[in-house]
Amino acid sequence: MPLSQPKTIFGIHSVTPYNITTREFLGTTQVVGSCELSSEGELIPLNGGSSKYPWKVERGLITAEISLTLKEYPNWIFEALVGKAITENSAESGGSVVAIANANGTSVVASTGIASVGVKSGDETDVKFAGFVVKAVSATTVDVYASTNLDFANGTDKTFEDDLLKITASPLTITTSTAVEIPDFGVELTGGAGTIAMTSGDTAVFSSRPINTESQEVVVGSSTEVFNDFGLIITGQRAGDKFMTALDCYKVAAAGLPINFTENAFSEYSVTAQLYRDTTRDGIYKMERVQATN
Amino acid sequence: MTDKKDEVKKDNIVAKKDFLIVQNSERYDIKEGDDIIELKVPKKFYANLKTENII
Numbered sequence: 001m002p003l004s005q006p007k008t009i010f011g012i013h014s015v016t017p018y019n020i021t022t023r024e025f026l027g028t029t030q031v032v033g034s035c036e037l038s039s040e041g042e043l044i045p046l047n048g049g050s051s052k053y054p055w056k057v058e059r060g061l062i063t064a065e066i067s068l069t070l071k072e073y074p075n076w077i078f079e080a081l082v083g084k085a086i087t088e089n090s091a092e093s094g095g096s097v098v099a100i101a102n103a104n105g106t107s108v109v110a111s112t113g114i115a116s117v118g119v120k121s122g123d124e125t126d127v128k129f130a131g132f133v134v135k136a137v138s139a140t141t142v143d144v145y146a147s148t149n150l151d152f153a154n155g156t157d158k159t160f161e162d163d164l165l166k167i168t169a170s171p172l173t174i175t176t177s178t179a180v181e182i183p184d185f186g187v188e189l190t191g192g193a194g195t196i197a198m199t200s201g202d203t204a205v206f207s208s209r210p211i212n213t214e215s216q217e218v219v220v221g222s223s224t225e226v227f228n229d230f231g232l233i234i235t236g237q238r239a240g241d242k243f244m245t246a247l248d249c250y251k252v253a254a255a256g257l258p259i260n261f262t263e264n265a266f267s268e269y270s271v272t273a274q275l276y277r278d279t280t281r282d283g284i285y286k287m288e289r290v291q292a293t294n
Numbered sequence: 295m296t297d298k299k300d301e302v303k304k305d306n307i308v309a310k311k312d313f314l315i316v317q318n319s320e321r322y323d324i325k326e327g328d329d330i331i332e333l334k335v336p337k338k339f340y341a342n343l344k345t346e347n348i349i
Contacts (some may be wrong), residue, residue, distance in 0.1 A: 140342040141314075171319040175338055180317050195341050 001199035004061035005291065009245050011237030011294050015068065017076055020251060020278075026230065033069030033268055037235045037247065037275075037285075040065075063283055066232070066249065073259070078218050081257040081271060083225035086218040095119050095127030097187055098207045100134065107204030108136055111192040111203045114174060117206050119186055124184030124211060126155035131207040132167075134189065136198035141171035142189070144182050147207075154210050174198070212215035219259075229253045232273070242292035249285045250278035307331055313348045315339055324348065 012035050016028040042060030052237040070077070075086040089096075100117040102109045109115075114134065119127055131147035145165045152158040160243055161169055172180050172189065174196050179188040187208055232252045254273035261267065275284045305342040307330040311340065322335050330340075330349060342349045 034333075138344045169316055170316040170321075173315045173339065173342060175317065175342060177315070178338070195345065197345055 005243070006241070007289065008234045008243065010120070012238050013235045014233075015070070016233040017080055017252075018233065020229060020231050023231070026079065027074050029070055029074050029077070031070065031072035033071055035066070035069075036067045037234070037249075038065045038067065038119050039063070055080050066234075066252065066273045066275065067225070068271045068273065069268060071266055072269070076243040077257060078220070080230050081254050082220045083220065083227040083255075083272065084218050084220055086216045089215040089217070090216070091213045092209060093211060094124040095186060096209045097127075098209075099191075100204050102208035103133070103203045103205045105136075105199055107197070107199040107202045108134055109143070110194075110198075112194040112196055113192055114142075114189045114204065115177075116190045118179075118188060118190070119208075120179070120181050123155075123181070123186040126168050126183060126184050127159070127210045128152060129153050129210050132182075132187075132205065134174075134204045134206070136202045137171045137201050138290050139198045139199055140175070141173050142168075142198070144168045144185075146185075146270045151210060155186060159261055184214045190287070213282060221234065227255065229276075242294075243289065244292065245287065245289040247285055247287050249275050250281050251276050253267035261294040263288060301314050307329075307349050309343075311348060313343065313346055315342070 012032045014028050014030045015032055018024060018027045019026060024266060039062060041062040043062045044058050045054035046056040065080065075088065079085045089269055097117050100109050107113050112134070116275060129151040133145040135143050137143050143166050146167045147165070149160060158167060167185065168182065172182070174180060174189065174191045176191050176196060177193055178219050179190045181188045185208070229251050230248040234247040234249070238244050252273045253276055254271055254272065259267060260268040260269055262267055277284055298314045309324045309326055309330060311326045314322045315324070320336070322333060322334060322339070324330070325334070330343065340349070
């Protein structure tokens with residue numbers, strides 16, 4: 001019988017996490033730079049006397065670690081690495097506005113201030129991706145500021161009015177139960193039912209999303225975070241000779257998620273995870289490979 | 295013969311200070327001493343003008 005083909009691993013195809021209890025998949029990631037399993041063991045020598053060499057060598061602890069380099073941010077990565085599931089929003093054919101809330105003081109969002117903020121009917125295409133600050137500049141008028149001009153060319157073009165990121169050329173007048181548009185931003189502020197009387201300097205914040213097919217949001221670092229370990233299936237690239245390898249890591253613990261914004265580059269980040277024993281399946285990982293014939 | 299109606303003088307509402315109203319397509323650039331009625335500022339803004347101590 002001739003020698004068999006070399007058992008090689010080439011490349012990386014995907015990384016697929018799963019729930020350890022239900023074994024359901026959390027998603028998958030295919031834009032992977034690398035996924036390297038290091039299994040480093042400690043060797044403990046017995047030295048003594050005049051011998052230059054150990055009398056015996058025994059094996060100590062073995063640490064199994066996975067170093068992942070990923071180039072995308074799938075939803076599951078937040079749940080697995082920072083303990084918080086992403087909120088997935090449905091498509092928004094008219095854009096959307098996240099509710100306004102007081103920031104400094106309590107007079108802007110009030111029955112005697114602004115009751116609500118919403119997309120202006122007919123101006124949906126002007127809604128831009130930004131965060132906004134509404135500042136009372138007198139008892140009945142407000143200036144509005146935007147966090148970024150990233151999306152200012154969406155719909156009607158806009159520019160900042162000053163270096164403090166103001167977007168309203170003149171203060172907007174808020175009147176009782178009347179909608180006031182923030183010009184060319186597709187958003188309107190509706191006055192409260194009472195007599196308008198805000199406190200100058202008070203502020204409120206909201207954000208808007210343009211017409212979209214999907215959006216996600218997640219707050220990281222909150223008190224409701226829950227870190228759950230997960231399983232991980234690492235699949236190498238399918239070789240030209242139809243040789244395929246998959247590694248099922250039974251229990252993986254990881255924490256921390258770098259997010260890089262780098263000039264003219266896709267964010268690439270590295271995560272280190274540790275494997276530990278699954279007593280039910282009696283092991284830390286299972287490697288499976290096949291030389292397919294079809 | 296003079297129509298008595300023409301003899302009735304309208305009350306003036308004079309602005310005490312400058313104030314700018316900007317709301318949707320409406321814009322009223324009120325200057326101190328301006329007559330609000332003459333400027334045809336809609337009554338819906340009167341509450342604002344009172345709160346702002348313009349009238």
